[in-house]
Amino acid sequence: MANEFSVLGKSLVRKDAIEKAKGEAKYIADIQLPRMLHAKFLRSPHAHAEIISIDASKAEALSGVKCILTYQNIPRVHPLRKFEYLLDETVHFPGEEVAAVAALTSEIAEEALKLIEVKYQVLPAVFNPDEAMKPDAALVHQEYGTNIYHGTELVQIPRLDKDHWLRLEVGSIDKGFAEADHVLEATFDWTPIQYNCSPKSRTVICEWTGEKLTCLADTQLPLFLWQDLSNCLGIPQSNIRVIANYAVGGYGGKMPEKTAILVAIMAKRTGRPVKAALSRAEDFISTHHRISYKTSHKIGVKKEGTLIAGYHKIIAHWGGDTSVPYICQATGLLGCTMLYEWQNSKAETCGVMTNMVGYGPMNGFGDPEVIYSLERMIDMVAEKMNMDPVTFRLKNCMKYGGRAMEYEQVLYGPIQWGILGSDLNSFPELIAKCAEKAQWKGKWKGWRTPVASYKYKKRGIGIALGMHHTSFWPSSAIVKMNQDGTANVLSMAVEMGQGYATAISQVVAETLGIRYEDVNPILADTAATPTSRGNVASSGTSSPINSAKLAAEHVKQRLFELAAPRLNSTVDALQAREGYICVKGTDHKISIANICLAHWQLTGYANNPPVESIRDEKTGQVIHAYAAAVTIAEIEVDTETGMVNLVKLTSGHDCGRAINPVVIENQIDLGVIMANGWVRTEKFVIDEKTGIVLNPNLLDYKLITFLDMPKSEDFQRFFVERPCAWGPFGAKGMSETAMTAVAPAIANAIYNAIGIRIYDGFLSPDNILKAIEKAAQG
Amino acid sequence: MPEIVLKINGMEYELKASVKATLADVLREELGLTGTKIMCNEGECGACTVLINGKPMLSCMMLAIDAQNKDILTIEGLADPVTGNLHPLQEAFVELSGMQCGVCTPGMILTAKALLDSNPDPTEDDVRNGLSGNLCRCGNYRRITECVLEASEKIRVGKKYGQ
Amino acid sequence: MTSPKYFVPKSIKEAISLLSEFGQKAKVISGGTDLLMQMKQKELLPDYLISLGDIPDLDYIRYDEIMGLKIGVLTKVVNIANSPLIRSKFSILAQAASLLGTPTIRNQATIGGNLCNAAPSADTAPPLLVLGATAKIEGAAGGKIIPFQNFFIGPGQTILENNDLLTEIQVSNLLPHCGGVYLKQTRGQGADLALVGVAALVVMEGKILRDVRIALGAVAPTPIRAKGAEEILKGNELDNQLLEAASQAAVNEAKPIDDVRSSAGYRRKLVAVLTRRAVTQAVEQAEV
Secondary structure: OHHHOOOOOOOOOOOOHHHHHHOOOOOHHHOOOOOOEEEEEEEOOOOOEEEEEEEOHHHHHOOOEEEEEOHHHOOOOOOOOOOOOOOOOEEOOOOOEEEEEEEOOHHHHHHHHHHOEEEEEEOOOOOOHHHHOOOOOOOOOHHHOOOEOOOOOOOOOOOEOOOOOEEEEEOOHHHHHHHOOEEEEEEEOOOOOOOOOOOOOOEEEEEEEOOEEEEEEOOOOHHHHHHHHHHHHOOOHHHEEEEOOOOOOOOOOOOOOHHHHHHHHHHHHHOOOEEEEOOHHHHHHHOOEEOEEEEEEEEEEOOOOOEEEEEEEEEEEEEOOOOOOOHHHHHHHHHHHHHEOOOEEEEEEEEEEOOOOOEEOOOOOOOHHHHHHHHHHHHHHHHHOOOOHHHHHHHHEOOOOOEEOOHHHHHHOOOOOEEEOHHHHHHHHHHHHHHHHOOHHHHOOOOOOOOEEEOOEEEEEEEEEEEEEOOOOOEEEEEEEOOOOOEEEEEOOOOOOOOHHHHHHHHHHHHHOOOHHHEEEEEOEOOOOOOEOOOOOOOOOOOHHHHHHHHHHHHHHHHHHHHHHHOOOOHHHEEEEOOEEEEOOOOOEEEHHHHHHHOOOOEEEEEOOOHHHOEOOOOOOEEEOEEEEEEEEEEEEEOOOOOEEEEEEEEEEEOOOOOOHHHHHHHHHHHHHHHHHHHHHOOOOEOOOOOOEOOOOOOOOOOOOHHHOOOHHHEEEEEEOOOOOOOHHHOOOOOOHHHHOHHHHHHHHHHHHHOOOOOOOOOOHHHHHHHHHHHHOO | OOEEEEEEOOEEEEEEOOOOOEHHHHHHHHOOOOOOOOOOOOOOOOOOEEEEOOEEEEHHHOEHHHHOOOEEEOHHHOOOOOOOOOOHHHHHHHHHOOOOOOOOHHHHHHHHHHHHHHOOOOOHHHHHHHOOOOOOOOOOHHHHHHHHHHHHHHHHHHHHOOO | OOOOEEEOOOOHHHHHHHHHHHHHHEEEEOOOHHHHHHHHHOOOOOOEEEEOOOOOOOOOEEEEOOOEEEEEOOOEHHHHHHOHHHHHHOHHHHHHHHHOOOHHHHHHOEHHHHHHHOOOOOOOHHHHHHOOOEEEEEEOOEEEEEEHHHOEEEOOEEOOOOOEEEEEEEEOOOOOOEEEEEEEEOOOOOOOOOOEEEEEEEEEEOOEEEEEEEEEEOOOOOOEEOHHHHHHHOOOEOOHHHHHHHHHHHHHHOOOOOOOOOOHHHHHHHHHHHHHHHHHHHHHHHHO
16 A cells, blocks of 8 residues: 555654754753743642732842742633633642742742742642542532532533533433343442653743744643633734744643743743743642543443443543543543444543642543443453453444544534444454454463463453544645745644654655655744644644645645646646656656746645545445554563563554554554553552642652563554545544553453452552452452 | 863863752753753653763763763764764664654663663663663653664674774 | 852862761762752752762772672672672672662662662662671771671661761672572562562571571661571571561561552562562572
């Protein structure tokens, strides 16, 4: 399939490779501007408190301090969808910003923080979401009346029921359970809260020139930050330039934070650029983390192994506030409903607030958290049916034609199911291939029968499926031809390591028929690049890159129109390849550079078509954008210490069309490692009484290392290509999908090894050992 | 503030530095050598690794004043200053996509360089163990291993043919 | 916002004189990895920093048949881990050194720093305890040699006075048919502090455990010898029952706490498991 393309499908050198290998790539933390001030934030030591008074006079008097912000001297505005004001009179989690200082050096700013006197009236706080749901629980937001989120005056979620739950139903689960031959149910404990842990802690620089603001922001959503700055500062977007092309390692998590707005205000007041670089510890405690779910599943199955009913309940732990209310959960409800072809299903969820830092998007965004438990549940059902877990999944998994919808419809309606496209024929292929590569047949010896046993070590194998949306969204792009026949593609989405700059360049080069080396992407600059949402929801490939392809086609059409008379031919008879436009089937050609030098008006632009226009050829139904994954994990448990070693991992993914195979493999690796960290090593330790994070550092919050992963020969990842109906050349995003099947595969493998089902979220050796001991006691 | 002299990438830099300033701070803030990255700033991640007399050390866990009288190599000093040719490790990382966000990359490359300088024909285990103190949040471990092994072969072949 | 004053003494005598002058306001710095960690995490700034890097003849590994092994206090942990001499004659110490931190940390960290920082989890401590190692200390009042048994007095505290310097670590030759193993339990497969560390040294006489020494790290205010466990095994042939009893005795002697890294309960279980495994492996090593 790759042969028909000149640059697509090739593992070409990344656009950012050389600068990163040489240490020349500049991140925001690396940038210094003349007269730049340094900002630091005073943070609340209390989880819940009213600020009775703030006296910053001593701090202001400190030599070198240029500006101090408190709730008293800034606009009373709500940042992006949040409950709270920019700086609030009430703090809702330990570490929340109470004041901001800009000074000549970081050191002076930190000294100034110590001189700000704050008197707090400590209020009752709640940290445990189970506790927070009780009717007599302390209220996280006192005026709100409840800890169950149900919208605010700024945020409406139309499909929330009166009891504040969000529900999605297909068919009738009562009927389904009645018809089932077997019904199983289980509850799974809270999934781990995971720290985003971007390699660079959040950094932002703001600088004003007259009334115009430039913000160098470490964000993957320049569009949202742009809007947020405009709303909070009360200035038009046309005067705001957010540049995010130094952003790094977002993993879904670099949403706009209030830091940028506070820094912008200080930059205006001081007339100097201001830089705020959070320390690692601050980044830990004050930026949002992965949402946490406690889930229950009830599944009805017929005796021949068909899933007939699925009920899923998700209680989501929110922390104090969020800028993405219910979005993760809407995703999770769809994940439950769509991953298997239930005839009847009902999924419902509520969001519980506590006095901890709020959650936000993070790789997978609401799907991994529920697929983790769903796939353990499915294993339980397969075991009950005495079916091989691979066979059971093949029988019931989602396929082409299965029901599909966008998560926004779950929140806002209307509930209009579309379908999964023919690209999802990949799923059965992925499952079969994964099983073959992992040598499933040889290793799987049956339920509760380990792959191998030696002294105190037991080896097990497990499989899980995963899926996630790859969002097809409104997006615009420009492709402009330079006079030498090279091109620049302008797009608001962000290169933060995932390979966006590379992929968009390959697509544009392929479309235009010029060399990959001759395309330079200009990204993530709200003043210059056409609007698109930025990189979330694995939409980069699907959405902004698709608009770039359309923009390239637009300008190619113009190039052909100019070339045709010079080649004595017609537009339809032309093709472009390697920098030349030629008449098909002949040697007659003209260089694109030639055309560009002679003609100046060579700018292509395009907007994506609406989602509703993407229709299935056979049925005419609307296709929604999803990707699938399969992971098989082989682990070894030390039954005396509870330690789990990952021995082999095989992971398969569908990507529609591989733009750059190596980049795709790298993204699979990211999801795999992140999922491993999520359930095996990355543990937030939080003081039960104060809500304070006790391990805001990388010594005690353990990331996965080289040695936690299997060696190369035991770590296989692969992808299959079935072009989708909407993405550029049929390519679709897959990065978040890569995370979704890994954790449950590991959990299922542990079950195979030790015969004990772990319902915990975090697979700590301590938990596993306790489970082994409990089972031994009978 | 004491005056110190640091020998970095073959050049001498005279500057004033606070006693408590780390080598990483001085490289990045005073000397503009921002190729050395800071990820955790407390010696847990290896991102700030530089070579001191050929040995990898954590520049964020070393006082600048203690780094005097030593040969310091940062990522900026790895490519050939005259020809601009990349070190085989840099070439391998470029060709095989050894990075994603790139923050761990300079530290990885320098640690790997020291590894290959002392062990020109490493096994995969040697590479994994040697780099085990370098964290990659983007999860590129398998790819990085591939790059280092590829570079080691390039270097061995290059030596064989007198390059 | 002050910065420490920095001194680079050229001799032990000069270093001691500086330490006498500045007392508690001064901190010694060698590799710097622990000190900088503390400076950053606790935001502690000593008023005076005394760098030992220029003092000659504190970085060495020496051995002779009679006096045994002598290690200078500024010897880098990596050199201990890689020393062919230590690996062959005192392998337990090389093993522990190879498990300390990451490969890069080992290039910077010194054995003196690891010992004087006196974390209960210090990796080089349990092996030195079972090796019966001694510490050479020089101070204003002169020099002394004390067993490492008495060196650690509390978490982060050693017997050193403000103006004492640890200068050398001494290990006597071991008897033949000796095996020593250090096992360290961590949270993952990568570098970590020990949740529990167990060192076991045995001297065999045929099948009899002529001498047994067991030391535990990270489960008491200091690294400790588990003498009760040792007594159960000494003079006997190794069997499962005795091993089990010894492991339980070790658990009883440990005083682990709940902290951010682990729970006391889990640590107790690990003490039992690691004691059993360390003794078994030490015996296997001795029999080779």
